[in-house]
Amino acid sequence: MSGGLPRRIIKETQRLIAEPVPGIKAEPHEENARYFRVSIVGPRETPYCGGKFKLELFLPEEYPMAAPKVRFMTKIYHPNVDKLGRICLDILKDKWSPALQIRTVLLSIQALLSAPNPDDPLANDVAEQWKVDENKAIETAKEWTRTVCQRQIVHTSLSGLYKSLCARYQ
Amino acid sequence: MKVSVVLEHLWRLFTAFQILSEHVDIINTRMDSEDDDAIYDDEHEDSYNESGSDQGDESDFDIDCDEPSTPKRPHVNDDFHYECLTPEALVSHMNDIIDEVNNVFQLPRPTARILLSHFKWDKEKLLERYYSGDQDRLFSEAHIVSPNRTNPRPVPSKRVNTRSSSASTEANCEICLTTTHVSTFVGLECSHRFCHRCWKEYITTKVMDEQVGEHISCPAHKCDILVDEVFVGQVVKDTKVKTRYHHLIANSFVESNRLMSWCPGPDCQNAAKANYHDALPVTCLCGYTFCFGCGEPVHEPVRCAWLKKWIKKCNDDSETSNWISANTKECPKCHVTIEKNGGCNHMVCRNNNCKADFCWMCLGPWEPHGSSWYSCNRYDEKDAQAARDAQAKSRQALERYLFYCNRYMNHAQSAKFETKLYSQVKQKMEEMQQHNMSWIEVQFLRKAVDVLCLCRNTLKYTYVFAFYLKKNNQSVIFEDNQKDVEMATETLSEYLERDITSECLSDIKQKVQDKYRYCEARRKALLDHVYEGYETDIWEYIDYD
Numbered sequence: 078m079s080g081g082l083p084r085r086i087i088k089e090t091q092r093l094i095a096e097p098v099p100g101i102k103a104e105p106h107e108e109n110a111r112y113f114r115v116s117i118v119g120p121r122e123t124p125y126c127g128g129k130f131k132l133e134l135f136l137p138e139e140y141p142m143a144a145p146k147v148r149f150m151t152k153i154y155h156p157n158v159d160k161l162g163r164i165c166l167d168i169l170k171d172k173w174s175p176a177l178q179i180r181t182v183l184l185s186i187q188a189l190l191s192a193p194n195p196d197d198p199l200a201n202d203v204a205e206q207w208k209v210d211e212n213k214a215i216e217t218a219k220e221w222t223r224t225v226c227q228r229q230i231v232h233t234s235l236s237g238l239y240k241s242l243c244a245r246y247q
Numbered sequence: 248m249k250v251s252v253v254l255e256h257l258w259r260l261f262t263a264f265q266i267l268s269e270h271v272d273i274i275n276t277r278m279d280s281e282d283d284d285a286i287y288d289d290e291h292e293d294s295y296n297e298s299g300s301d302q303g304d305e306s307d308f309d310i311d312c313d314e315p316s317t318p319k320r321p322h323v324n325d326d327f328h329y330e331c332l333t334p335e336a337l338v339s340h341m342n343d344i345i346d347e348v349n350n351v352f353q354l355p356r357p358t359a360r361i362l363l364s365h366f367k368w369d370k371e372k373l374l375e376r377y378y379s380g381d382q383d384r385l386f387s388e389a390h391i392v393s394p395n396r397t398n399p400r401p402v403p404s405k406r407v408n409t410r411s412s413s414a415s416t417e418a419n420c421e422i423c424l425t426t427t428h429v430s431t432f433v434g435l436e437c438s439h440r441f442c443h444r445c446w447k448e449y450i451t452t453k454v455m456d457e458q459v460g461e462h463i464s465c466p467a468h469k470c471d472i473l474v475d476e477v478f479v480g481q482v483v484k485d486t487k488v489k490t491r492y493h494h495l496i497a498n499s500f501v502e503s504n505r506l507m508s509w510c511p512g513p514d515c516q517n518a519a520k521a522n523y524h525d526a527l528p529v530t531c532l533c534g535y536t537f538c539f540g541c542g543e544p545v546h547e548p549v550r551c552a553w554l555k556k557w558i559k560k561c562n563d564d565s566e567t568s569n570w571i572s573a574n575t576k577e578c579p580k581c582h583v584t585i586e587k588n589g590g591c592n593h594m595v596c597r598n599n600n601c602k603a604d605f606c607w608m609c610l611g612p613w614e615p616h617g618s619s620w621y622s623c624n625r626y627d628e629k630d631a632q633a634a635r636d637a638q639a640k641s642r643q644a645l646e647r648y649l650f651y652c653n654r655y656m657n658h659a660q661s662a663k664f665e666t667k668l669y670s671q672v673k674q675k676m677e678e679m680q681q682h683n684m685s686w687i688e689v690q691f692l693r694k695a696v697d698v699l700c701l702c703r704n705t706l707k708y709t710y711v712f713a714f715y716l717k718k719n720n721q722s723v724i725f726e727d728n729q730k731d732v733e734m735a736t737e738t739l740s741e742y743l744e745r746d747i748t749s750e751c752l753s754d755i756k757q758k759v760q761d762k763y764r765y766c767e768a769r770r771k772a773l774l775d776h777v778y779e780g781y782e783t784d785i786w787e788y789i790d791y792d
Binding site: 084085089174176181 | 422439452
């Protein structure tokens, strides 16, 4: 399977772009068709609502026989995501099935945001907080979502300003 | 004081008497044992025929020396039988078990195998469960579709995604996302269908990359129905993958089965099968002898669990840290590890951020030491005392370990040289036969080397046993026994290495024979004592963790 991109990856990519999942955006990198830049919008009625979370997704050589590698790039306060952004999700590990796709994986991650599972934690301190005082944990998650997104907005508006300034003075 | 001296004398007298009486025994038996060896060999060949052994001479000594001790040791039972199986015999043995169960069940063979393996090859457990009702649950727990409601395999079912409405003969494979003719689709009883090529790739990846054999499930999401050998045979044509798959199946058969164990011998593919699981010696067809309980070389008298701990201790670098704590101290301020490299007790920490001045002896600050009127006499100061105590303790632990480890390694090393001795002895035996001695008369020499090896092996493991042993009255007796065997073994070794060159042949024979018989007897006494201790629970252990 060296060299060319497998048909399956091409098809999946086409479909992701043609029929995107609501709240999820996934684009392949210009230089590497196996590397995807993903963003997931925080689902409504969750502490992540209003946030836009960036992720990276990589399809290894063995894909679809091996699971894709996915990681959060945006900081998130969630019991199943650690501070490096690694995700604890069974279908990304031993429960991977080649019949699953990028689409289904991203949907599962979206679902994980709606239903955190502190009993199978990756970030122990977060999970602890979730179990001891759920309300407080949700507050913290909201707080993190707010700061991170504000920073993103500032960043994008600043870069927009910068671009327009550049355009004007050139 | 006086009482203990008297007691010691009595004890010495007693052991001397024991030794004497054993010598008398030996003399008595020698009267009628001129060709004892030959008779012995015949006997054991009969009783051990089961092992199917034609490995000949090598294994003889093992049994010769073990056998006399069996009746006394409850641990070693006569009813322990084992058999060594070649890879082919292993498969047929597995099939025999399957057929046995299938006489009752009348299921497809692969189904019966998966059921058995789910019960770790315990027939009785499976039968009991099978007839205690709710078979459907049993099947689903074993990850197979109940044969009572099987969908025939090769026929493509309605579950296949038919994307284009016109072509009912075409279907879309969920893995490669390609549309092909339905005839290329295959699947298990769970009725999930994928194209032949994807199946092949899936199974190949599982077998070759992930080393999964028995537990390959249907590739559909959340489906745990297991793939079986018939299906693999249909889908995969590559013989390399097939062989690997069958090897993995055989491997899980042996590993999940308590009554089976792989031979750990180099390049050996055989497995041993016994009638019960215990730490007893097993000699494979390849000639390698190992402990059935743990797969290590035979390690009398120490038990598998303790040996495992010992090996772990020897392998990991916990001893490095022990050495560090015994030979170094920590800076009392920044806790960096320091090895003293000069004679002066005034230490200045080399850590640039610390540069603490302290006294090596008491670990207290140097300041009060420095004034001319003050010297280090602060021994009873609490912190310094605690630091010194910790240091002394770890040093003691290290010394203890090194003591036992040195002796263990020494016997292991000597045992290696003993193989050289075999060839020397062989030469000597030929030489002796040219000096009017018959073949049977010179066999004693080989036997002596056999005994020597056996004693070395036992001694080696007695040090592992002793390392974990807490001192009590029985442990003192054990150590006396150990010392006795060790001394005798060393003398025997010396006889065989040096005195063997002396001229007077009959003299040598007498000396060597006496010594190896003594070694044998003392080894047996040592082992019996240890096993008796296991039975009556007199040994107390030190747990270092």
